[in-house]
Amino acid sequence: MADVFIHKTAEVSDKARIGTGTVVWNNAQVREGVVIGRDCILGKNAYIDEGVRIGSRVKIGNNVSVFKGSVVHDCAFLGPHCCLTNDKYPRSVNPDGSPKSEKDWKVLGVTVKEGASIGAGAILLPGVTIGEWAMVGSGAVVTKDVPAFALVYGNPAEVHGKVDKSGKKA
Numbered sequence: 001m002a003d004v005f006i007h008k009t010a011e012v013s014d015k016a017r018i019g020t021g022t023v024v025w026n027n028a029q030v031r032e033g034v035v036i037g038r039d040c041i042l043g044k045n046a047y048i049d050e051g052v053r054i055g056s057r058v059k060i061g062n063n064v065s066v067f068k069g070s071v072v073h074d075c076a077f078l079g080p081h082c083c084l085t086n087d088k089y090p091r092s093v094n095p096d097g098s099p100k101s102e103k104d105w106k107v108l109g110v111t112v113k114e115g116a117s118i119g120a121g122a123i124l125l126p127g128v129t130i131g132e133w134a135m136v137g138s139g140a141v142v143t144k145d146v147p148a149f150a151l152v153y154g155n156p157a158e159v160h161g162k163v164d165k166s167g168k169k170a
Contacts, residue, residue: 069109076112079120084110
């Protein structure tokens with residue numbers, strides 16, 4: 001991986017592809033099958049699950065979790081401690097008490113479109129799409145799709161206006 005900086009404490013699968021100019025900071029984990037574009041920053045303790053796709057010029061803050069099935073497009077921002085989930089019915093066991101395996105659940109990832117920003121501590125529920133250049137406020141719980149250029153916050157997150165490409169209220 002030429003022109004990529006990976007901190008010595010980061011765990012990056014040799015089955016991941018990371019674009020030039022990308023920086024992976026300490027204690028981050030990048031699983032197998034992940035594709036990350038050019039000029040990205042993955043903060044301390046970031047977790048990027050198996051098969052996740054991340055575009056170019058994406059900034060992922062410290063302690064962010066991006067779970068299997070998620071897609072993050074170019075120029076997106078994932079603030080510290082946010083979580084992109086993938087399981088609508090999370091259980092460790094099946095109804096009969098047997099341990100759940102991959103075949104027992106359906107992955108339903110999150111999509112973050114170009115330029116969208118996710119505030120610190122936000123939680124995005126499985127299957128939601130965040131529109132282009134939208135902004136999700138810190139601590140929001142996003143339960144449904146967010147339109148392009150929308151400003152959403154709260155629990156559950158609701159639209160409270162529009163933003164421009166700089167993130168300012170339109």
